[in-house]
Amino acid sequence: MDFQPSREQRDLRAGVRDLLAGRYGREALRASVEAGVGVDRRLWRQLGEAGFFSLRLPEADGGVGLGLPEAVLVFEEAGRALLPGPLVATFLAAGVVAGAAAGTTVVTAYDLDGPLVAHLAEADAVLGAPAPPEGEPVPSVDPLTPLHRVVRAEGADRAARTDPYRDEGALLTAALQLGSALRTVELAAEHARGREQFGQPIGAFQAVKHLCAGMLVRAEVARAAVYAAAVTGDGAEIAAAKLHADEAAVRGARDCLQVYGGMGFTWEADVHLHLKRAWVRAEQWRTAARAAELLAADLLASAPV
Structure with a gap:
């Protein structure tokens, strides 16, 4: 496949x-x-x-x-x-x-x-x-x-x-979260390349590199989970996709704020808008708690007797 x-x-x-x-x-x-x-x-x-x-x-x-x-x-x-x-x-x-x-x-x-x-x-x-x-x-x-x-x-x-719409609604919401997560990766990388401190881009500092790398890994894991769930349409895979996408969007926006520093908390920046939208979407169509319950039930049902 x-x-x-x-x-x-x-x-x-x-x-x-x-x-x-x-x-x-x-x-x-x-x-x-x-x-x-x-x-x-x-x-x-x-x-x-x-x-x-x-x-x-x-x-x-x-x-x-x-x-x-x-x-x-x-x-x-x-x-x-x-x-x-x-x-x-x-x-x-x-x-x-x-x-x-x-x-x-x-x-x-x-x-x-x-x-x-x-x-x-x-x-x-x-x-x-x-x-x-x-x-x-x-x-x-x-x-x-x-x-x-x-x-x-x-x-x-x-x-x-x-x-009747819960699975597809959860998957489409996960896709929205994925898009936001990928965008915050771009925003963090752009800012890390352009912002300078002590005569060099802040992206050269190890702490900033780790933040950006973590954001990218979570976003790519979420991408794989969302795309796979879209192909299979399996309820358990959709629950996993929502979990991964929510984490990538929320944690990604928070880490992007850290890369931006104090500027990221200002009204003029767009980063805080991604974080606020991600918080709301995490409660839409399927919450983390409900997704975890569905995954646990699926694992128990498929476990050998």
Whole structure:
């Protein structure tokens, strides 16, 4: 089995990177942060027109007709660009909720543990729910991921609504985390090469080298796990991919902050945005605790009697 992306897949990834660079580059990201806009409706429709949300729909239904591995590559690029909004829920709703595939309908989901729903006030629909519920806003660490607490839906009801999508949602979220982790590796390496102390780049110092090397190793392990899970679609492998990707994104952003030093904690830097988004995503679709439980159950089930 070949886990390396094909030429067509690499071209798809490059095309999505170019698309996002043109439609949601750093200036657009910073403008969203300053305005506190989690979902840009115009950008959402542009993504729909480009086939972002309809990627896995059959061509007969107006989709692109690709598979889960291609979706993972696309979401990796979205994570790299810190593209905000309920991307996973809207993607999973394509073909189920009217307008989701075209990007004219914003769909969110009960994708966080507990009663929290991301982007509830900006969404037109909630995946698996007859209508968006009422919710009260709660503080969010990520300025581009507003959260609401829904108080009327019972926990079992919430779980039932997203269970059919849980594996794919976890894998696509892992792909977002992977893209963020790979981007923080780039940011750390660029800063280590350009920033000088004592007459030489800080990347020449052993402590900085170790930080960058650790970030790269975690990101590449996560990449292998996410790509493999995309090919096999196995639930246990998806759980492992989410675990690895969450660790790579969170620890990678924290180590990138260390490479940047005090500058990394300033509002002008983008590093803190990667860390805040990684914290939120780590609680979405499948937490570390739930992923570990699934892996343990799989190991016990496959253990010889």
